[in-house]
Amino acid sequence: MTLVRESRRSRARRHGLAVALLTAMAVILFALTLSLGQSFTPPVDVLRVLLGEDLPGVTFTIWQLRLPRALLGLLAGLSFGLGGVVFQILLRNPLASPDIIGISWGASAAAVFCIVVLSLSGPLVSVVAVAAGLAVALLVTVLSFRNGVGGTRFILVGIGVAAMLESAIAYVLSTAPSWTLQDAMRWLTGSLNSAQLAQSLPLALVLAGCGGLLLTRGRDLEALRMGDDVAAALGIRVAGTRAIVISAGVGMIATATAATGPIAFVAFLSGPIAARIVGNSGSLLIPSALVGASLVLLGDYIGQFLLPGRYPVGVVTGALGAPYLIYLIIRTNRSGGSL
Amino acid sequence: MTQTLQQSLATNAWESRSSRRRLWLIATLTLLVLLCALSITVGTRQVVWTNLFAALGGRIDNIDQAAVAVRIPRTVLALLAGAALALAGAVMQGVTRNPLADPGILGLNMGASLAVVIGVAWFDVGSAYAYIWIAIFGAAATAVFVFTIGSLGRGGATPLKLALAGAATTVAFSSLVIAVVLPRSDIAGGIRSWQIGGVGGATFDRLEPVLPFLIVGFVITLLSARRLNSLALGDELAAGLGERVVLARATAGFGAVLLAGATTAICGPIGFVGLVVPHLCRMLIGVDHRWLLPFSAIGGACLLLAADVVGRLVVRPSELDVGIVTAFVGAPFFIWIVRRQRGREL
Incomplete structure (x- = not known):
């Protein structure tokens, strides 16, 4: 009895430590982005400006x-990390992240269509993007359904849909009167270059709503990780939980995509990295969200200041994620696991 | 009595099949000629017939004739690239016995693209021949890489595992292409043309260096038809028939890599042509590679010409790269084939 309690306590301690570390990292990177740029602003000045003081030069920056x-x-980053890991848990496959199976591409295509063709802006774009993301999720599920949703078939169908949506984005961009590289980068790999304060509010609201919903379902998700049958035996309504979780995940991913574009591989990378850090000690949801935030902030910082020339964040995360994707395929194939 | 009847039935069946093939051959060739004519006449600029014929005769006296003169090499390029990609796809499907094989899906085209981009950006490669060699090297390396990954683990290289390995490699390489090209605004055509292939901007000068590679590729792949027929029976049976299996695979595969790499070197990565065309041709004329390979080449040329004409028409006065159009046609086809795969393999 004491042994069990002891091991449970030590696992909880490890989980708490990991979450604390990841939070610290995200906060540090956030602070770094605020105070380091073309010029250095002391953290004290940053704080003073944020509290409402007006320092010449610094306030504008x-x-x-x-x-x-x-x-x-x-x-x-929080949205991509959380939304991505939810799909990976639900489909029990790291490749089933929304940026590989086409959901992010659906949201991106819808957003670029609204902005370029219909000249819409604001929250309406996010709404359409969410609807498109859900539609793509449904489409991929329906197309890959055949005596149940097979894992590899689901991913391959998703890849096919993603290829088509990517072409659709390129098509819409080519009809735009002023086709700039900046726009293309944003909608094809993700970028923070056109960030405005007003964009953060709807994203924060959606993140709070959907994220909160997902966190309350954390226990059900843990059970679903062990398989649908086990989860059902544990008394979980599998279909209902799945529908809620997918909707919430798509909501977050699509809203974030409407604001920044599909930042490459963040949704795909966050879950596995968080799993490495947290180990077997508990829920992956919060750690993945924090890893996602750190990845985006770090990638953006590297892309802006540490490389020769300026890269949008999606290019940096894409270059980091690409080798990992290949490594993952090699490992899964070698271990003989059915993908 | 019965024996002669059977014989005559068999001869009849054979004759009807070969006459049907001949019919289809005439039909596709007619289509090809029509599409060539369309590709030269249709474009952003409306051109009257007199100018058209003058330009075909080599005269460039006014803007209309100049416009047509630009369309001619473009048509030739679309024709060659489509034939090469479809042939490469048909051969790869035969070599790997995998219905999902295609130089685009298995990552060869993106691998060639990445190799060229790295060569240009980091090693200052300038000459057209160097471009092509690097592209072929990239395609070959990617082919070996994807095939190795896809055949790891239990069950060897199943179609779905191979396709997944290829698709993941394509995604990964495409993001590396952006990372390499982005800081170099001077690279020809920029990011777009190395991510999505097109045939715009072709000239005979740019076409010329790639021709020998394409010709060698065409010859090797077309000559391997008989070997591919033996391979289709399975490795053991093919070996029993006296086929050197490894050698047959290697030569046919090399031909496919040559075609895919050389095409990518001038057009950029164009996907799905090698997937769609051989499947359609198989439905029309059957599985005999001696017919399938030349048929796929003609069909591929038709598809790419049609895609290019469509791409010129839909976003007038701008243009759509053929790579975008083929993805719209090819991706649903890909999904359809994935769905048809047996559940056991999933």
Whole structure:
């Protein structure tokens, strides 16, 4: 009895430690984005400006340039990380992340269509993006359904749908009167370059709503990880939980995509990285969200200041994620697991 | 009595099949000629017939004739690239006995693209021949890589495992292409043309260096038809028939890599042509590679020409790269084939 209690306590301790560390990392990166840029602003000055003081020069830098970027990066990262890991848990496959099976592409295509063709803006774009993301999720499920949703078939169908949506984005962009590289980068790999403070509010609301919903379902998700049959035996309504979780996940991913574009591989990478850090000690939801935020903030910082030339964040995360994706395929194939 | 009857029935069946093939051959060739004519006449600019014929005769006296003169090499390129990609796809489907094989899906085209981009950006490669060699090297390396990954683990290279390995490699390479090209605004055509293939901007000068590679590729792949027929029976049976299986695979595969790499070197990565065309051709004329391979080449040329004409028409006065159009046609086809796969393999 004491042994069980002891091991449970030590697992809880490890989980708490991991979450604390990841939170610290995200906060540090957020602060770094605020105070480091083309010029260094002491953290004290940053705080004073944020509290409402007016320091010449600094006020503009913080409120107009760095805060929108940092805030949007933080929120989008949290959304991508949480939304991605939810899909990976639900489908029990790391490749089933929304950026590989086409859901992010659906949201991105809808957003770019609204902005370029219908010249809409604001929350309406997010609403359409969410609807498109849900539609793509449904489409992929229906198309891959055949005596149940097979894992590999689901992913391959998703890849096919993603290829088509990517072409659709390229098509819409080519009809745009002024086709700029900046726009293309945003909608094809994700970028924080056009971040505005107003974009963060709807994202924060959606993140709070959907994220809260997902966290309350954390226990059910843990059970679903062990398989549908086990979960059903444990008294969980599998279909209902799945529908709620997918809707919430798509909601977050699509809203974030409407703001920043589909930042490459963040949704795909966060879950596995968090799993490495947390180990077997508990829920992956919060750690993945924090890993996502750290990835986006770090990628953006690297892309802006540490490389020769300026890259949008999606290019950096894409270059980091690509080798990992290949490694993952090699490992899964070698272990003989059915993907 | 019965024996002669059977014989005559068999001869009849054979004759009807070969006459049907001949019919289809005439039909596709007619279509090809029609599409070539369309590709030269249709475009952003409306051109009257007199100018058209003048331009075909080599005269460039006014803007209309100049516009047509630009369309001619473009048509030739679409024709060659479509034939090469479809042939490469048909051969790869035969070599791997995998219905999902296609130089685009298995990552060869993106691998070639990445290799060229790295060569240009980091090693200052300038000459057209170097471009092509690098592209072929990239395609070959990717083919070996994807095939190795896809055949790891239990069951060897099942169609779905191979397709998944290829698709993941394509996604990964495409993001690396962006990372390499983005800081270099001077690279020809920029990011877009190395991510999505097109045939716009073709000239005979740019076409010329790639021709020898394409010709060698065409010859190797077309000559491997008989070997691919033996391979289709399974490795053991093919070996029993006296086929050197590994050698047959290697030569046919090399031909396919040559075609895919050389095409990507001038057009950029164009996907799904090699998937769609051989499947359609198989439905029309059956599985005999001696017919399938030349038929796929003609069909591929038709598909790419049609895609290019459509791409020129839908977003006037701008243009759509053929790679976008083929993805719209090919991706649903890909999904359809994935759905048809047996559940056991999933």
